[in-house]
Amino acid sequence: MIADLIDYLMAQSTDDDSAVLAPPYSTTNLPGFCVELGREAPLRLAAGARLGSFPMAYQTYGTLNAARTNAILVCHALTGDQFAAEPHPITGKPGWWAQIIGPGRPLDTDKYFIICSNVLGGCMGTVGPRETDPGTGAPYALQFPVITIGDMVRAQKLLIDHLGIERLFCVIGGSMGAMQALEWAARYPDRVFCAMPIAGAARHTAQNIAFHEVGRQAILADPDWRGGNYYDLPRRPVRGLAVARMAAHVTYLSEPALHRKFGRELQDRGDVSYGFDADFQVESYLRYQGSTFVNRFDANSYLYITRAMDYFDLAAEHGDGVLAKAFTATPVRFSLISFTSDWLFPTPESRRIVHALNAVAANVSFVEIETDAGHDAFLLEEPGFFRALNGMLSGAAEQFGLR
Amino acid sequence: MIADLIDYLMAQSTDDDSAVLAPPYSTTNLPGFCVELGREAPLRLAAGARLGSFPMAYQTYGTLNAARTNAILVCHALTGDQFAAEPHPITGKPGWWAQIIGPGRPLDTDKYFIICSNVLGGCMGTVGPRETDPGTGAPYALQFPVITIGDMVRAQKLLIDHLGIERLFCVIGGSMGAMQALEWAARYPDRVFCAMPIAGAARHTAQNIAFHEVGRQAILADPDWRGGNYYDLPRRPVRGLAVARMAAHVTYLSEPALHRKFGRELQDRGDVSYGFDADFQVESYLRYQGSTFVNRFDANSYLYITRAMDYFDLAAEHGDGVLAKAFTATPVRFSLISFTSDWLFPTPESRRIVHALNAVAANVSFVEIETDAGHDAFLLEEPGFFRALNGMLSGAAEQFGLR
Numbered sequence: 001m002i003a004d005l006i007d008y009l010m011a012q013s014t015d016d017d018s019a020v021l022a023p024p025y026s027t028t029n030l031p032g033f034c035v036e037l038g039r040e041a042p043l044r045l046a047a048g049a050r051l052g053s054f055p056m057a058y059q060t061y062g063t064l065n066a067a068r069t070n071a072i073l074v075c076h077a078l079t080g081d082q083f084a085a086e087p088h089p090i091t092g093k094p095g096w097w098a099q100i101i102g103p104g105r106p107l108d109t110d111k112y113f114i115i116c117s118n119v120l121g122g123c124m125g126t127v128g129p130r131e132t133d134p135g136t137g138a139p140y141a142l143q144f145p146v147i148t149i150g151d152m153v154r155a156q157k158l159l160i161d162h163l164g165i166e167r168l169f170c171v172i173g174g175s176m177g178a179m180q181a182l183e184w185a186a187r188y189p190d191r192v193f194c195a196m197p198i199a200g201a202a203r204h205t206a207q208n209i210a211f212h213e214v215g216r217q218a219i220l221a222d223p224d225w226r227g228g229n230y231y232d233l234p235r236r237p238v239r240g241l242a243v244a245r246m247a248a249h250v251t252y253l254s255e256p257a258l259h260r261k262f263g264r265e266l267q268d269r270g271d272v273s274y275g276f277d278a279d280f281q282v283e284s285y286l287r288y289q290g291s292t293f294v295n296r297f298d299a300n301s302y303l304y305i306t307r308a309m310d311y312f313d314l315a316a317e318h319g320d321g322v323l324a325k326a327f328t329a330t331p332v333r334f335s336l337i338s339f340t341s342d343w344l345f346p347t348p349e350s351r352r353i354v355h356a357l358n359a360v361a362a363n364v365s366f367v368e369i370e371t372d373a374g375h376d377a378f379l380l381e382e383p384g385f386f387r388a389l390n391g392m393l394s395g396a397a398e399q400f401g402l403r
Numbered sequence: 404m405i406a407d408l409i410d411y412l413m414a415q416s417t418d419d420d421s422a423v424l425a426p427p428y429s430t431t432n433l434p435g436f437c438v439e440l441g442r443e444a445p446l447r448l449a450a451g452a453r454l455g456s457f458p459m460a461y462q463t464y465g466t467l468n469a470a471r472t473n474a475i476l477v478c479h480a481l482t483g484d485q486f487a488a489e490p491h492p493i494t495g496k497p498g499w500w501a502q503i504i505g506p507g508r509p510l511d512t513d514k515y516f517i518i519c520s521n522v523l524g525g526c527m528g529t530v531g532p533r534e535t536d537p538g539t540g541a542p543y544a545l546q547f548p549v550i551t552i553g554d555m556v557r558a559q560k561l562l563i564d565h566l567g568i569e570r571l572f573c574v575i576g577g578s579m580g581a582m583q584a585l586e587w588a589a590r591y592p593d594r595v596f597c598a599m600p601i602a603g604a605a606r607h608t609a610q611n612i613a614f615h616e617v618g619r620q621a622i623l624a625d626p627d628w629r630g631g632n633y634y635d636l637p638r639r640p641v642r643g644l645a646v647a648r649m650a651a652h653v654t655y656l657s658e659p660a661l662h663r664k665f666g667r668e669l670q671d672r673g674d675v676s677y678g679f680d681a682d683f684q685v686e687s688y689l690r691y692q693g694s695t696f697v698n699r700f701d702a703n704s705y706l707y708i709t710r711a712m713d714y715f716d717l718a719a720e721h722g723d724g725v726l727a728k729a730f731t732a733t734p735v736r737f738s739l740i741s742f743t744s745d746w747l748f749p750t751p752e753s754r755r756i757v758h759a760l761n762a763v764a765a766n767v768s769f770v771e772i773e774t775d776a777g778h779d780a781f782l783l784e785e786p787g788f789f790r791a792l793n794g795m796l797s798g799a800a801e802q803f804g805l806r
Contacts, residue, residue: 203667207658207661209683217649217690242620250613264608264609286613307679
């Protein structure tokens with residue numbers, strides 16, 4: 001028992017500097033595109049701060065047609081990034097939507113021009129707490145202004161302007177990506193033909209705020225966090241960030257999926273160890289999720305982006321508290337997808353949006369996909385989900401006159 | 404924003420030694436009873452270790468009748484203790500079942516003799532990691548053997564023997580208390596007239612193991628934990644323990660209850676702060692839960708007791724993998740209660756037990772209570788729950804010949 005625990009602690013030890021060197025990667029030599037935005041006019045954020053010239057990193061897949069009408073903006077979730085359809089430059093793993101984006105796939109790169117940018121506040125090249133504050137020459141850390149989903153979308157809009165795209169064929173995303181798709185539709189209805197929020201919500205619920213707060217407290221409790229000023233120190237708050245990731249990861253899965261995948265199966269042993277080592281497979285899995293996450297993500301970004309999600313309340317922001325008013329006379333075509341076993345962004349949250357859209361006679365379709373995969377279903381091979389996406393996209397493309 | 408954060412961090416700071424002195428309380432001068440058990444024969448634990456003479460702290464309410472037939476053993480949950488029906492000696496708050504236990508209450512102290520003992524591995528006077536190892540004269544810390552729900556129950560049985568009670572009228576408890584009630588029925592069927600598992604399960608699910616693992620990792624990630632050897636140090640792992648408590652607390656409540664109690668209401672402010680201070684009431688509430696918990700609970704006990712729950716699998720332990728076999732020919736009368744909005748120990752887990760009991764033609768009744776209070780409903784004023792308890796207990800008392 002004690003030996004197991006010591007082995008485990010040794011593996012986690014902060015004396016193993018290879019795991020905790022800061023920062024774990026440089027954003028100056030990432031593959032893909034990076035554009036300086038906000039040069040002509042600074043981006044004024046909801047919190048009141050202004051961002052002058054700032055970098056935004058993005059990737060594209062497929063080719064923009066001559067009429068510039070085939071662009072799809074893919075919005076990533078909390079811990080996603082712009083590497084949606086190619087191996088991740090740090091982890092080497094396939095892109096998070098590699099199964100969705102590509103030739104012949106639902107987001108068909110033979111037909112569409114796919115854009116995916118790292119969100120404002122992120123840590124893969126777009127400005128965020130780990131990037132350099134031009135005013136001081138040092139990383140922003142907590143001097144970075146708190147941002148909102150609206151701010152993310154207004155920054156994305158500068159990118160779309162920069163790319164010379166008058167109107168996006170589609171804005172699509174899951175989870176926090178769905179929040180951005182909804183925000184695009186509410187804020188720039190004339191710049192979006194169709195919005196596809198998947199596993200989303202028009203506001204963050206009290207339970208979701210609570211789970212985010214647990215993650216933030218785990219980071220703040222890590223002495224290596226040091227008030228956010230860890231970028232030039234040998235240690236990063238990897239333990240707190242790993243706990244935050246583990247806590248969040250449980251919420252991305254359903255109990256039936258956890259039961260099906262792991263049940264009470266033991267990890268590489270015939271009987272329990274009567275100790276605190278990872279006896280159960282589900283424990284090993286969670287520890288692995290926590291330990292790999294810290295190599296590709298920044299703890300301060302986790303604080304900022306979870307906060308942006310918590311603040312999201314489309315009705316308050318665009319409808320004086322009434323969700324339908326956020327979409328009055330909207331020309332946008334909406335297609336929503338939810339998953340039966342998603343308890344983090346459950347179907348009633350999508351249905352609430354559908355009801356609001358119905359109230360203003362918007363063009364809306366909605367499909368609930370039967371699956372036990374939980375919130376993470378939008379990242380997985382789900383045949384029903386793919387069929388729904390295909391149908392929704394090809395219907396919209398036909399309406400939009402895309403061949 | 405930064406000022407808010409600094410204020411918060413100052414309040415949490417480990418330099419404020421008043422909050423982190425170890426240990427926060429002494430178990431040598433707690434009110435109530437404490438008995439030395441295992442003196443004649445050591446308690447042999449599932450993990451193989453033996454506990455010789457060890458303390459068990461308990462409380463009683465009401466009077467044992469002359470025939471010694473009116474005893475009810477109340478089993479507490481993960482973070483509960485023996486102070487079920489009186490102000491807590493550390494926090495001063497009412498006992499965790501004060502509304503259930505007392506004259507004229509469902510567990511009527513005019514009629515029944517109520518016993519509630521601190522579980523093995525606990526931190527309120529019964530032997531556990533914070534108590535002194537007689538072999539070394541120092542606290543056990545992680546030298547304390549890993550324990551199981553079965554071990555807890557076998558220790559309780561020594562207490563019941565000590566009290567001269569041949570047969571308990573009832574063993575009752577919620578959550579981990581329900582696990583103990585089931586274990587009593589399976590292990591000592593002739594010593595229990597009726598078992599009342601509330602909001603319970605016959606095994607810990609993968610999701611529940613996962614949530615526990617997050618809490619344990621939060622404690623292990625706290626540098627003040629120091630491999631469990633913090634008892635003689637000025638700092639205890641209060642930050643890790645607080646995060647563990649916050650993560651767990653979210654799972655005790657339902658989303659509807661969180662929405663009803665907090666929604667997206669702000670804490671003492673008209674607008675969001677655009678910072679990491681507790682803008683939302685639900686955040687303040689969680690932080691409060693975390694910070695008060697650490698004053699009355701021991702981090703190592705949290706590790707041991709969560710582990711005992713993870714290991715619980717009644718079918719594996721008593722039925723060769725078949726739950727019904729754990730109850731073959733049982734004389735025990737079972738009454739189960741579950742709550743509609745409890746997603747941690749949901750109704751299907753209780754129903755699974757009912758099906759197993761039906762398969763062996765046991766005497767079983769089962770009520771599912773409609774409430775939005777989540778898993779914590781068993782600790783709250785729930786009229787339907789109280790009515791069900793009253794009915795079940797008075798029916799059993801009549802059968803048992805208790806007046």
